[in-house]
Amino acid sequence: MKKFYFKCRTCGHEIEGFKEWFANNQKCPQCGDNKINTIYSTPKEKIKELISKDARPESLWHYFDFLPLENKENIVTDGEGIAPIERWDFFEDYAKRKYDLNLKVFINRNDKSFATGTFKDKGGALAASVLKEHGIKEYVVASTGNTATAFAHYLAKAGISCAIFMPGDAFSDSMAHISTYGQKIFHVQGDYAYAKKVAADYAKKYNVLMTGGNLDPLRLEAKKTQVFEMLRLMGKTPDVYIQALSGGTGPFAVEKAFNDFEELGIFGKLPRFLLSQGDRCAPMADAWKKAKETNFPAGWEKDYPIYENPETLIPTIATGNPGMYPLMGPLVKRSGGDIFPVHEELALDMIRLVAYERVIKIGPASAAGLLGFFEALKRGLINDDETVFINMGESANRAYGYMHKAAYTIDEVHTVDDCEHFDRSKYKDKVWAPFEKY
């Protein structure tokens, strides 16, 4: 029996595997749609053993039986997919102090992911492995930053050429990482939607395979394992799932895990998706607000704005043309969740707060996700006694400029007379101030 196959979500046609999928340009040979479900023959019960407290995974590949790779020999890995999940008492204390809520807040420390310090490492590792398995030697990726870096990294490890198309406002640190791997950056002078178009043109012109977007099984199947990790490390799935939202692969992947294992009854209820977008490019949040205010009229999910050339402080999560909204909106609604904007200007404050309280350096896209927690509290979207999981996406690696801006303790001095006696605790009020008045 084959380990896995695909089933078209639109017409039900069965596709044998990646060979057929790639040969058909990642479309269903029967109806031409690109939404497919990956179905495994591995008995579902096997997951219980993999998520047991005694399991000692070394990487994503601990979950090999539920990943779409046939042969373990093709695994490309850098220890990704097992980032720690830790409780943040300073977030819990804040919720108690300001809103009288008793919460358990768990943070997925993707900044610690070994290869690139982002949650995109999982997708990069699976993509490189599958491409290797199928003897594919080149690939095209369009990305705002982190997917690009992760794919460039893992494909380089597998000896696969990766042509990457990034929008004009991409962080130069991202490009520097990728370029030093010896992968190709085409820095497209235009927005992300336009970079995707140029990438597709390149893929067509040179007949190269290109990433399949937010529903690409290479990304979804890898990212669904975060739910397995929640069960393994938290012992249960959360009531609330918080993440910065761009295209939506993260939430779609979470849903996939819940759907796949529903019959086992151990995953519990789908968490409420509380998804934040930077306020300078928040098309899904804006569409959602309108839908909510008009009581979700028929066809609401197809009504969304497109923002061309958005001017944002966090380009890593800026998808101005939210083509996934017709699927993401309904998913959020089904979950009882919400989509809302957060103030991009507060990203620096969040970076300082986390660096002060936890001594870790995070990037602006992570800050947008964490701001989602504060905004959700303010909007009354989290209830007493709930468990909150925040998928914190990235380290500071990809945006050193932000770290320089976040620095706030540097005094130029000439002699000791210029030096006031230093006491770190004095900064505590300063870093908390923006959130106390939030």
Ligand SMILES: Cc1ncc(COP(=O)(O)O)c(C=O)c1O
């Ligand atoms: C750090 C970080 N957080 C969040 C996102 C949003 O990812 P998605 O909406 O595709 O799940 C991204 C990717 O763009 C990211 O790099």
Ligand SMILES: [Zn+2]
């Ligand atoms: Zn089909």
